[in-house]
Amino acid sequence: MDYIIEMCNITKKFPGVIANDDVTLRLKKGEIHALLGENGAGKSTLMSILFGMYQPDQGVIKKNGEVVKINDPNDANRLGIGMVHQHFKLVQNFTVLENIILGVETTKHGMLKMDEARARVLELSERYGLRVDPDALIEDITVSMQQRVEILKMLYRSNEILIFDEPTAVLTPQEIEELMKIMKGLVSEGKSILFITHKLNEIKAVADRCTVLRKGKCIGTVDVASVSKEELSEMMVGRKVDLIVEKENKEPGKVIFEVENLTVKDRATGKNVVNNVSLNVRAGEIVCIAGVDGNGQSELVYALTGLITPDDGKIRLNGNDITKASIRQRNIGGIGHIPEDRQRYGLVLDYNLAYNLVLQSYFTPRFQKHGFLKYSEIYKYADELIDKFDIRSGQGARTITRSMSGGNQQKAIIAREIDRDPDLLIAVQPTRGLDVGAIEYIYKKLIAERNKGRGILLVSLELDEVMNVSDRILVIYEGEIVAELDPKTTTVQELGLYMAGSKRGIVA
Amino acid sequence: MNISIKRFLSSEGVANFASSLMAIIIGLLVGLLILLVSNPRQALNGFGAILFGGFTDMKNLGQVFYFATPIILTGLSVGFANKAGQFNIGASGQFIVGAFAAVYVGVKWTFLPGALHWGVALIMAMLAGALWGLIPGILKAFYNVNVVISCIMMNYIGMYLVNVLVTNTVFDSLKNQSQRVASTAVIPKMGLDNIFRAGNSPSSVNAGIFIAIIAGIIIYIIVEKTQFGFELKACGLNPDASKYAGINSHRTIIISMMIAGALSGLGGALLYLAGSGKSIEVLDVLAPEGFNGIPVALLGQGNPIGIIFAGIFVAYLTVGGFNMQLFNFVPQVTEIIIAVIIYFSAFALLFKDFIRSHYAKDEDKLTKTRPVSQGSLGGDK
Numbered sequence: 001m002d003y004i005i006e007m008c009n010i011t012k013k014f015p016g017v018i019a020n021d022d023v024t025l026r027l028k029k030g031e032i033h034a035l036l037g038e039n040g041a042g043k044s045t046l047m048s049i050l051f052g053m054y055q056p057d058q059g060v061i062k063k064n065g066e067v068v069k070i071n072d073p074n075d076a077n078r079l080g081i082g083m084v085h086q087h088f089k090l091v092q093n094f095t096v097l098e099n100i101i102l103g104v105e106t107t108k109h110g111m112l113k114m115d116e117a118r119a120r121v122l123e124l125s126e127r128y129g130l131r132v133d134p135d136a137l138i139e140d141i142t143v144s145m146q147q148r149v150e151i152l153k154m155l156y157r158s159n160e161i162l163i164f165d166e167p168t169a170v171l172t173p174q175e176i177e178e179l180m181k182i183m184k185g186l187v188s189e190g191k192s193i194l195f196i197t198h199k200l201n202e203i204k205a206v207a208d209r210c211t212v213l214r215k216g217k218c219i220g221t222v223d224v225a226s227v228s229k230e231e232l233s234e235m236m237v238g239r240k241v242d243l244i245v246e247k248e249n250k251e252p253g254k255v256i257f258e259v260e261n262l263t264v265k266d267r268a269t270g271k272n273v274v275n276n277v278s279l280n281v282r283a284g285e286i287v288c289i290a291g292v293d294g295n296g297q298s299e300l301v302y303a304l305t306g307l308i309t310p311d312d313g314k315i316r317l318n319g320n321d322i323t324k325a326s327i328r329q330r331n332i333g334g335i336g337h338i339p340e341d342r343q344r345y346g347l348v349l350d351y352n353l354a355y356n357l358v359l360q361s362y363f364t365p366r367f368q369k370h371g372f373l374k375y376s377e378i379y380k381y382a383d384e385l386i387d388k389f390d391i392r393s394g395q396g397a398r399t400i401t402r403s404m405s406g407g408n409q410q411k412a413i414i415a416r417e418i419d420r421d422p423d424l425l426i427a428v429q430p431t432r433g434l435d436v437g438a439i440e441y442i443y444k445k446l447i448a449e450r451n452k453g454r455g456i457l458l459v460s461l462e463l464d465e466v467m468n469v470s471d472r473i474l475v476i477y478e479g480e481i482v483a484e485l486d487p488k489t490t491t492v493q494e495l496g497l498y499m500a501g502s503k504r505g506i507v508a
Numbered sequence: 509m510n511i512s513i514k515r516f517l518s519s520e521g522v523a524n525f526a527s528s529l530m531a532i533i534i535g536l537l538v539g540l541l542i543l544l545v546s547n548p549r550q551a552l553n554g555f556g557a558i559l560f561g562g563f564t565d566m567k568n569l570g571q572v573f574y575f576a577t578p579i580i581l582t583g584l585s586v587g588f589a590n591k592a593g594q595f596n597i598g599a600s601g602q603f604i605v606g607a608f609a610a611v612y613v614g615v616k617w618t619f620l621p622g623a624l625h626w627g628v629a630l631i632m633a634m635l636a637g638a639l640w641g642l643i644p645g646i647l648k649a650f651y652n653v654n655v656v657i658s659c660i661m662m663n664y665i666g667m668y669l670v671n672v673l674v675t676n677t678v679f680d681s682l683k684n685q686s687q688r689v690a691s692t693a694v695i696p697k698m699g700l701d702n703i704f705r706a707g708n709s710p711s712s713v714n715a716g717i718f719i720a721i722i723a724g725i726i727i728y729i730i731v732e733k734t735q736f737g738f739e740l741k742a743c744g745l746n747p748d749a750s751k752y753a754g755i756n757s758h759r760t761i762i763i764s765m766m767i768a769g770a771l772s773g774l775g776g777a778l779l780y781l782a783g784s785g786k787s788i789e790v791l792d793v794l795a796p797e798g799f800n801g802i803p804v805a806l807l808g809q810g811n812p813i814g815i816i817f818a819g820i821f822v823a824y825l826t827v828g829g830f831n832m833q834l835f836n837f838v839p840q841v842t843e844i845i846i847a848v849i850i851y852f853s854a855f856a857l858l859f860k861d862f863i864r865s866h867y868a869k870d871e872d873k874l875t876k877t878r879p880v881s882q883g884s885l886g887g888d889k
Contacts, residue, residue: 307751328754337752345752350745355738359753368735 002064004029004192005050005081005161010059012045019045020056023218025211027161032183032193034203034224036236037213038435043196046213047163050194051083052076082154083163088146090138096149097121097134100156124155128185143294144175151182162186163194168202172292173463173496180206198236198435200229212236237436247447252471253283256455257424262313264299264479273299274310275479281424281455286446288458288470288487292499296479297459298340301428304457305337306330307345318423331360336422338413338430340459346413347401354382354397357416389415390441407438414445425449428459443469463492477501524809527860531807532821535852539845543837550835557835558845561828568831570704570711572823574782578603580720580819581775582801584727585768587810589641589655591731592764593744594648598659599772600798601666602640604788606633606773607780607795608670611788614689614781615678625692630719630777637773638766640666645765649758655765663794671790685787686780694783695719712784719778721816723771728812730767740764772798803850809860825849 005027012020019042027033037043048054050061052070060067063079070076076083090099101117118134125132130148138146147167154162164183168176183193183206195207203210203224210227212219212235219235257280264274274296281287291297303310306327315323322330331337339345347356358367358378367378382397391411393399401409410430417425427446431439446469450456460466466473466487473485475498483498497503539558543551562572582599589596613620613629620628640662647653680687698718701710731737742750743760750757775797780786804822808814829842 305752306754326754326756327751328756331754339752344746344748346749348742348746348749351742359742359749362738363735371735372733373735373738 002029003027003062004064006062006065007046007050008060008062010046010049010056010061012042012049012054012056014045018216020049020213021216021218022059023213023216025218026221027192027194028209029192030187030190031208032187032195032206034195034197034207034210035213036198036200036203036210036232038198038236038437041213041236042216043213044165047083047165047194047196050076051081051163077157077159080158080160081163082157082159082161084147084150084154084165084167086165086167086169088150090146090149092139093137095135095137096132096141096152099138099149100134100153104157121152121156124152128155128189129182130155143170143292144172144178147171147179148182151186160190161192161194163196165196166198167195168197168199169461170293172500173492174500174502176202200232203232204229214238233436247469248451250284250451250471252285253453255280255282256318257281257457258314258316259304260314260316262300262303262315263311264296264303264308265311273479274303277313277476277479277481279474279481281457283423283455284450284453285471286450286456286458286469287472287474288460288466289474289476289481290460290463290466290495290499291476293461295476297428297476299479300476301337301340301426301459304426305335331420334423336417336420336425338410338417338425338427340428340432342406342410342413347409349400349402351401352397353386353391353393353399353401353404353412354379356401356412357382357385357397360416360420385412385415385419388419391415407434410434410438410442414442418445418449422454424455424457426457426459429461430458431460431462431465463495466495467492475499523860524811524814527862528807528809528814528818530859531852531855532849534855535849538852539848542841542844542848546841547835547837550837554832554835554837557831558825558828558842561831562824564831565706566704567706567709567711568827570700570713571827572820573700573704573717574712574714574784574823575826576820576823577716577720577782578775578779578797579800579804579822580816581723581771581778582798583804583808583815583819584724584801584812585641585771585775586801587805587808587812587815588727588731588771589764589768590805590810591737591744592740592761593747594645594655594761594765594768596641596644596659596765596768596772597656597802598640598644598662598769598798599775599801600794600796601659601663602637602769602772603776603798604670604795605640605666605776606637606770607776607788608673608686609633609636609773610693610777611686611689611780612673612678614693615687618690618692620692622692623696625690626695626781629689629693629781630774633773633777634770635773637776638770640773641765641767641769642762645762648765649761663798667792667794670788671792674788674790679790680787683787685789688785688787689781693781695778695781697783712782714782716778716782719774720819723774724812724816727767727771731812736760736763772801775801800850807850822846822850 003026007023007025010020010023023042023046025046035043045054049056050070052072052075061070062068068079070079091102097114097118100121106113106116121134130152132145132148132152138149167179171179187193197203207224209221210224210232211221212232214236259277259279262274262277263272265271266273277300279287289297299308302308304315306325310323314321317333317335322333325333343349348359358381361367362373367374379397385391386397389411392408393404401412430442446456446458458470470487473487473490473495474481475483475485475495477499478501482504485495540551540555543554547554562568582603585599585602586596610629610633613632617625617628644655644658644662647658648655674686678686695714695716698715700713704711704713731740739750739755739760742753742755743757747757779797780788800822804818805815807821808818825846829846832842833839
């Protein structure tokens, strides 16, 4: 069988790292080819090279056996290569149809010929089972619908090679299943798909072959049918990993954190983004708020930690009303917060590691006297934490945080928040974007804190995480808690139905 | 070039210094070009004057320190606010209200004895300047009004208000300017006039330069050593993270704008209490010292100690520029040259990137390309 795209011996270097080291990837016509690797393994770089956003230092790209040069995404488009980016590139206040034809509009005397375009879009959407409403505005449709628009964009441009960059990260289990069907349909119509992911289940479900990258090197290409998930995972990480968390049973203690009828309104629309939420967290338990991204989790956490003021409701920590307390009062009062966006909220990236490690405690008598900072004490403490939490960086405590890897930045935040010994730890997507090794580490830390009798409120989008780590699951949908579930008795499918809003349980 | 020299050249401090130096040299060369165009025969003489004019005699050197005093303070003002992430373009207004407060106290409050008189005048100037910084600070902190806009408005309000106040309180109608301050309100010379003089003609230098330098050192300590400095820089570098960490960003922004205003106000006081015969003229012109603080802060790259040297350097060019008039250059040309050099100084940061990438290139290919983890595709983020 012929290869439609070959990337031969691609090497790409960046300052201090070799992102791709002699990587070869061959895509057959009509197959789904998965590209598997941890974060920083070089998947994105490789795809960026194929899409013309970077130039390789060495190696060539061939299409149908002929060497081609791809200087920019327009070249890629001309060669029939299309890409669904992880973060969609859609104009929010344009309609579906307008977004699809954007850049390749057919015109007559400078006027748009929408009718032809509409007919073609409808025909495509029929043929590939991609249901969309061509006149809906992007801002009004769901994420999975937006993804379909992205796919239609590629099809409208008659692309033959479709790149999907982590397409399932934003979808519910049911939507993922549907996407898999769509992908299979596309392949049966003769398209070829490159599927970037680090989720093994999905590879097993759809991919024909899989190329594994680790630290920029190509580990190998395998037939998916002939390998097990464990083998794939070992190829990806380079060692055996066990993400099934060992967790002893523990009877939770007294309630330490209570939220009553909390409501947050959106400033622009006046809609309740957090709608009458009540919950509690007891000592020694991990309560997980599960939900698809954008269902009010972020706002809920902002309200709990004081970043925004709730419009209604009460928050109590250890029996004290903290609804009106300042952020600093809450931090001192016993709330630790691992924020969702570690670079925006969690760290001052241009500060060095030591400064970031004392970001929540620089004002305590230990680190300042009469308003002057005690630098020797700060660096001593930083070295202790670096040691205790195994934070790796180029120049130790004096490393500028921006230059550290995502995993180590996250470790720094975790070290800072856990070491303050909070009664309640709010962890929002603590493993987002991290590789398997770091995820394992974070789970262990969270469970250790739980075993010490701290309350943990975990906000997560990852189903495996929700099922494995938590003691109790609260499902959030459109700002409301729609179900309270026990991970031991719930199935992933059931959880998915609640998350998608198609099922409601008794509200706790 | 061997590796260790390259590593040395690409280090932070050296890159800072070298980039400022590069900005200065390129500015000077462009200045020379303008001289060649405007008056080719005298161009080299004129260029010599601007380069060495400040050193020709002790009086000129004294004048350098005299001119440096106010712009060091406005430079500190701009640089300090910048640490908190605010662009204080209002130094001009803060400067002039400070100057008025000082002159008013200097003329009217003659009941104050000796050193207390000028001391109180300086304090009142700082308070007035702080008030002028406080208003944009409050508007920013509580109503998110862009500091640049409110500062520009405060500049005009300050200028016209001072014109009105001078006319109504301490007006010398013959000269259309403020009256001379009492001798007790003049900043002491501390014997500097005996060192920096040419024959019988002393320079205008006075203890103000020491006050400016001490202010620079204090600002350095606040920024680098204190808890407040820590909060200030955190707010400037990442407002969201500082909010997350419980830092009261409203308070931080307001206080930093007040301190910035106080510095500019002090600059205004030191200029008009220098005893050089300069008075506040009733003109519809914004005080240029305020705007000169911006290039001084840039050239000093925000470092308070760097700003002290940058201020002295700009003053040195100014004094050299006066000497150019000996060679038949009209004052406007002099001002263009100084402006060009200052303009290029704003490129200091650009040169810094250039120097670092250039010398680091062979070693580890520090190019402008973002590393893979920040690739625009963002697959892994």
